[in-house]
Amino acid sequence: MRNLIYLFVRFGGLLTFVGLELLCLYLVVNFNRKQNQIFVHSSNIVAGSLYERFNEVVQFWNLSEVSDSLAKKNAQLMAEMSEAKFRETILLDSSRNEQTQQRYTFMEAKVINNSINQHSNNLTINRGRKHGLRPRMGVFDDRGIVGIVRNTGRHYSNVMSILHKECRISAAIRRNNYFGSIVWNGSHPRYVTLTDIPKHAKLLVGDTVQTSGYSTIFPAGMMIGRVDTFWLEPGSNFYTINVALGNDLSRSKYVYVVNDLMREEIEQVEQGGDE
DSSP states (O other), rough: EEEEEEEEHHHHEEEEEEHHHHHHHHOOOOOOOOHHHHHHHHHHHHHHHHHHHHHHHHHHHHHHHHHHHHHHHHHHHHHHHHGEEEEEEEEEETEEEEEEOOOEEEEEEEEEEESSSSSSEEESSOOOOOGGGOOOOOETTTEEEEEEEEEEESOEEEEEEEEEOOEHHHHHHHHOEEEEEEOOOOOOTTTTEEEEEEETOOTTTOOOEEEOSSSSOOOOOOOEEEEEEEEEEETEEEEEEEEEEEEOOOOOOOOEEEEEETTHHHHHHTTOOOO
């Protein structure tokens, strides 16, 4: 009680002044039409501005959830594309009856660890055996290919990055379909090398390099990059081609894992076994 009296004695004048000012403001606003309109208009502006800022903060914290939802929807849409289907065409009595069977399915995943400055770079994604992942599945994002699933745990998987010295991906030049292999020489995270393109192939700087489809890892036609420079080593019958990646792996956050549903059948046929 003594402290309360001391506080009032010390700040009583100021408190009385503030109280009278608030009373005067209340009387002016409520008993003068023009001042009331000004007050209501000003308060609406302030409240609107505060609500907008609050909404921006809420949206920021919800971005992760929204991105996860969009990535999952994109994976579902990819599976509906014609490139993800296997076409079974039957010609009978000059009529064409087209049937399709699902060949590729896609699953969204989030990158939780990544490296680009090593000779053998890897990524970790938050999908594993529980979600249907297994080794040698392709991984890509909206800008191009990322790598190949190497090891799987129950909930997480290790992905061998395209920036890995042991990674080899079958690739082709879109304009003329000459194909070879993409490898990384470990020098720059934005460039890879396309090998095995014969010297009689006609090349142009800027040619698009994409997946060839000659494997059970990636479908054909997925973006890898563009021809930057190329040359013939003395005595060689094949070009050395520098390819500028379309994908900056230092920015990869959400990726997609592709599953070839016909992989086992293809591998069994190629190994000479019967279905």
